[in-house]
Every structure is written in structure tokens, then in C-alpha cells.
Amino acid sequence: MTYWRRLITHAVTSLFSSPLRSALALLGIVIGSAAVIAMVNIGHNAKQAMLKQFEGMGAQSTTIDYQQGAETSVAALLDLRDHLYRSIPGLEIIAATTTGNGTLRHRGQSAFASVVGATDELFAILEPQLRAGRLTADLDGDAPHAVLGWKLYQDFRQQGIYLGVGDIVVFDDTPVMLVGVLEDFPHNSFLSPTPINNSLIAPLESLRRLNQDTSRWRLTAVRAEGVDYELVQEQLGSELRRRLPQTMVRISSPEQLIENIEKQTRILTLTLGAIGGVSLLVGGIGVMNIMLVSVSERRREIGLRMAIGARVRDIKLQFLTEALILCLAGGCVGLLFGIATAFGATQYFGHPFELSMASVVLGVGVSTLVGLFFGYHPAVAAAKLDPVDTLYGD
Amino acid sequence: MVLDNVRKAYGHATGSVEALKGINLSIERGELIAIVGQSGSGKSTLMNILGMLARPTAGRYRFDGRDVAELSADQRAALRNRSIGFVFQSFHLLPQMVAVENVALPLHYRQTSEAEAGERARRALVKVGLEARMHHKPGELSGGQQQRVAIARAIVTHPRVLLADEPTGALDSETGEEILSLFLELNRNDGITTIMVTHNPEVAARCERCLVLRDGMLLSDTRSFDKHISLA
Numbered sequence: 001m002t003y004w005r006r007l008i009t010h011a012v013t014s015l016f017s018s019p020l021r022s023a024l025a026l027l028g029i030v031i032g033s034a035a036v037i038a039m040v041n042i043g044h045n046a047k048q049a050m051l052k053q054f055e056g057m058g059a060q061s062t063t064i065d066y067q068q069g070a071e072t073s074v075a076a077l078l079d080l081r082d083h084l085y086r087s088i089p090g091l092e093i094i095a096a097t098t099t100g101n102g103t104l105r106h107r108g109q110s111a112f113a114s115v116v117g118a119t120d121e122l123f124a125i126l127e128p129q130l131r132a133g134r135l136t137a138d139l140d141g142d143a144p145h146a147v148l149g150w151k152l153y154q155d156f157r158q159q160g161i162y163l164g165v166g167d168i169v170v171f172d173d174t175p176v177m178l179v180g181v182l183e184d185f186p187h188n189s190f191l192s193p194t195p196i197n198n199s200l201i202a203p204l205e206s207l208r209r210l211n212q213d214t215s216r217w218r219l220t221a222v223r224a225e226g227v228d229y230e231l232v233q234e235q236l237g238s239e240l241r242r243r244l245p246q247t248m249v250r251i252s253s254p255e256q257l258i259e260n261i262e263k264q265t266r267i268l269t270l271t272l273g274a275i276g277g278v279s280l281l282v283g284g285i286g287v288m289n290i291m292l293v294s295v296s297e298r299r300r301e302i303g304l305r306m307a308i309g310a311r312v313r314d315i316k317l318q319f320l321t322e323a324l325i326l327c328l329a330g331g332c333v334g335l336l337f338g339i340a341t342a343f344g345a346t347q348y349f350g351h352p353f354e355l356s357m358a359s360v361v362l363g364v365g366v367s368t369l370v371g372l373f374f375g376y377h378p379a380v381a382a383a384k385l386d387p388v389d390t391l392y393g394d
Numbered sequence: 395m396v397l398d399n400v401r402k403a404y405g406h407a408t409g410s411v412e413a414l415k416g417i418n419l420s421i422e423r424g425e426l427i428a429i430v431g432q433s434g435s436g437k438s439t440l441m442n443i444l445g446m447l448a449r450p451t452a453g454r455y456r457f458d459g460r461d462v463a464e465l466s467a468d469q470r471a472a473l474r475n476r477s478i479g480f481v482f483q484s485f486h487l488l489p490q491m492v493a494v495e496n497v498a499l500p501l502h503y504r505q506t507s508e509a510e511a512g513e514r515a516r517r518a519l520v521k522v523g524l525e526a527r528m529h530h531k532p533g534e535l536s537g538g539q540q541q542r543v544a545i546a547r548a549i550v551t552h553p554r555v556l557l558a559d560e561p562t563g564a565l566d567s568e569t570g571e572e573i574l575s576l577f578l579e580l581n582r583n584d585g586i587t588t589i590m591v592t593h594n595p596e597v598a599a600r601c602e603r604c605l606v607l608r609d610g611m612l613l614s615d616t617r618s619f620d621k622h623i624s625l626a
Contacts, residue, residue, distance in 0.1 A: 002505065002506070002507050002508050003502070003505050005508070006502050006508070010491075010502075013490050013491060014490060016490075017489070017490035300484075300486055301486075301488055303486075304480075304482075304486040304488075305499070305503075306447075306471065307445070307447060307474065307480045308474065308475060308480065308499060308500040308503065308547070309471050309472065309474050309475025309476075309500055309503040309504070309551075310471060310503050311467070311468045311471045311472070311503070312467060312468070313468075314503055387447050388442050388447050388448050391447075391482060391486065392438055392559075
């Protein structure tokens, strides 16, 4: 044990005895490991930032979109929905919706708006806040009732018109009575087919009246806790192929998107890490060069150590230890710089900073390996010296 | 230490040069020997062979009855560590370590504990009269003091043989005399076999046995019995 402790002490003493040279060797490793750590952390945080957009975005939902002719009845859609409820386990709620666009008019003012025909379940899934009045319901049947989105309310308010419960507005020549007004609802593309803020939401059955082109249908299903999305998507796929054989159906879940993003950012992070790795490699070559110079300059010391009893192994260990300590120290300093750089980058982009532990392990671990690898050749060269040459030369 | 028709050749681009051409030599425990010769006579090569730093290209070298050629490099290193102390003309102290650390260096390769190594190094420095400068670096010591540190390092392992290559070559005559006295004292009091390479005839005269080398061969091997008797 004392042997190892003395080995380290001797190595540190030797490194400190030529401080400029040691500092130069260190610099290469510092830059290299800082690069690796910064890159990996930046990649990690980019991924986190992207994933954050999906936070709370209906992570348990699966969406089915398809287009069918206007002749398809709402009854057929609801029938399909009920079938899916029965045949596929793990689906808690399924909302059926269809959407269209048009112009909303009232007292001479107008605004572009979407219209969403939806079953009750949509409100259960979205849980929007009401500013006034009530939400539409299946019980409304095909009555031309609708709930007004927040942005539309604001648009009319800016024109001096305060829309409220009981007002009759005209959507594309069809009169609609407002039964409620919603608060601001941030758009969630997985859960709602179109931004709610810009829409009138009406009962599904009434939509024929409001919108000629009811061909875009969507079923939004919320899966039960722990139900795997891939399994559900597979089952939905086979069911829908049977029920709608001629139709293009698109099934998607946010988890799928997240997985794709993770896959892509993984490639990004690996690439960035590799770039940093190249930098570290260059640093390692620098260490090797400097160690070789050191060995060359300390020939007499090496010869002497051999004369007083150092074996080949002892000499190799001595120089390997020096290289290792150099690279470990460089790795740790680089760690600090790398984290600082990554922190700066995330602040610049306005993301919150999260430290990737993998980067720490990677940075320090790879620095160590670099030390061992690039320190080996000089160590072997030192051990091969002939004491006779070194002790009596010059 | 027995050399039996030992030859040593070094290879060069133009052909090999034989530095030692058949040396026959036998050295007993406790002897005080000077090896003299001009430069190129092979005296340094002889020292290297005796110290197991080089291997004969022909002939046999037996140390303590064992044929050195049968030993592996690691075994020779261990033997050097235990039984041989080296002192060089240019001291060869490590500049980044203080005196006591330099002296303790051979003990590092013997896996000696920190405490024991420190104590033994200190005692060796006391023996050469440099205890006061224990924590000085070589750069802070005079030539004579550095050589004393080197001698302390050579004896810290209680070796049986001390090999000194021109130990006073880099010192002025007064300091050289002090160093020489130290060698004589160690040889006399501790019975360490002491072999010195020197070109200085005065140094040679102080040794009881003198080997003269010329062109790689042993020209003469004289013992001055008078000296031997007077030292006793």
C-alpha cells in the first residue's frame, strides 16, 4: 500500500517540478473533456426542452384520424366508437369529433373561426374552464347550441361587442345560440383537433347543420393507467382495417413522438459527444508527446532508478501514474468548464439546466482511459532505456 | 564476485567494439579495490558488469556463487537493490526531492513502510554526517554534500558491495579527500566491499588492491599488503 502511495507522491512531485510542461499537457485534456461534457450536456438539455413541450400533453392518449365522405352518418361514427370501446381493452374514454372552418358573424363584425362537433367526452378529456354559461352536451342533440372559444370572445370584445350566454351568432349563414363562453385554453394538438380558443364547440349531431364538409373525423382515446400505447395502436389498427377497409386511418400517440424525438436527440447527442471525443483524443496525443519529452529529459533519473533496483514494471508504473494523474486532474477541471459552458448555453436559449450524470461519468471516465492509453507508450519507452546509456552519457 | 573470462562487446554501425577482452577476476568480501585506467580502457564497462547493469557477451560472472546470466532482469534489479550500492561521479540525485527522500529511494523499490524508510534514511544521513541538511534539496547543497547524500543512498539498504565510479571526479581536492575518507571508513567499519573506478593515482594508492585496465584487458592486479596490515 505504501508503494502505491509513494508512487502517487513521486508522480505528483515530478509533475509539479516542471509546472509549465504539466500545465500544457493538462490544457489539452481540460479542453477535450470540457468539450465532451459540454456537448453531452447540451444535447441532454435540448432533449429535455423538447420533451417538456409534451408535458401534460395527454400522455395517455391515442388519436385516430380519418377522412370519409359527407354521406357518412354521425351514427356510424358513434357506432364505430362503441365497437372500439367493447373490443379493445384499456380505453377509458373515447371522444368523437369532427371539425370545419368558416366565418363567425354578429352585429356586423366577423371573425374566422373553426367549428368542432364533439361528444361529451371531449370536455371530460380537455377539462376547459368556463367563463360563463355551460358546456354543450350530447343531450343537446342536434340543437344549434355552441360554446365560444376565448380568443373569439376577445376578438369581438375588441370590436366593442360582448358576447354572452343566449346571444345568437351566425356561422356561415347558420344561426347558432351560445350556451357558454370558455376561458383561455392552451392548445394541445393531441387532445383537441384544432385550437379551442379559436373555435365554436357544438354537439356532434348538430354539426351537419353548421358545416357542409364534415369529412374529417377524429376519435380521441384516453388509455387507462399503465396501458402500453404500442399494443393499443396495434389493436386499433387491426380493428379499423376491418371496419373501414377503404379508408386511410392515422393512429398516433404522444409517446411515439417522444420516442422519435428521443431517438433523434440520441443521435444528436452521440454526434456532439463524438466531436468532443475527437478533441479529447487530440488532448491525449498532446499528453503522449509531452510524456515522451519528459522521459527523454529524465533519462538519467530513469537509469538511476534502475540501478538502485527499479524493475521494468516499476518504471512503467511510475510514468503511467504520472499520465493518469495528469489526465484525471484535467478531466476534473474540464468537468467544471464543461458544465459551466453547458449552463451558459442553456441560459442563452432560455432552457432550465439539468446536469446529465452520464456526461460526468463519461467525461471523467474517458479522460482516465485517455491517460492510460496515451501514457502507455511513453511508459514503455522509459522502461526500455538502458541504464548504462543513460548514466554515463553526456 | 568472480569474473571468468568475461568479455563485453558493444555493437556499432561500423561493427562491434569489444570493451572487455577476457577479464579474469575474483573479489572477496570486504576488499577495498581501485580500478584504474585511461578513458576507453573499459573500466566503466567493468563496473557496469560488476554492478549487473550490463551483461557479458561471453564468459561468466558469478555474484555470491550465482551465475548472473541465469537471473532475469527483475531478479537482477532485486539483487542490485539488496546487495549493491552505486555512487556516480555526477551524483545523480533527483532534483525535485529533498535529501532524505533521495536517500530513501532504494527502499521504495523494496516495499519498505513509510516510517521505517524515513528512519533508515535518516540514520544513513547521520552516518555520512548530513543529518542537518536532511530536508534540503540537492540544489541547495554543495558538491561534497550532494555526494554524501548519494553515498547515504547507496548504503541505506545495507549493501554488501559499494560501486563508485569516479566519486571524487567532480569535487575539489579537499572535498574529495573527505569523501574518500568516508569510503575508507565504511569499508573499514562496516566491511562493505568497496570498488572505486578512478583515474587519480592518489586515490588508487589508498586502496589495498589496484586493478589496472588497458584496452579492455587486465594489465595488473596488485595488492599492497603493507597498507592492509597498517589499516588493521
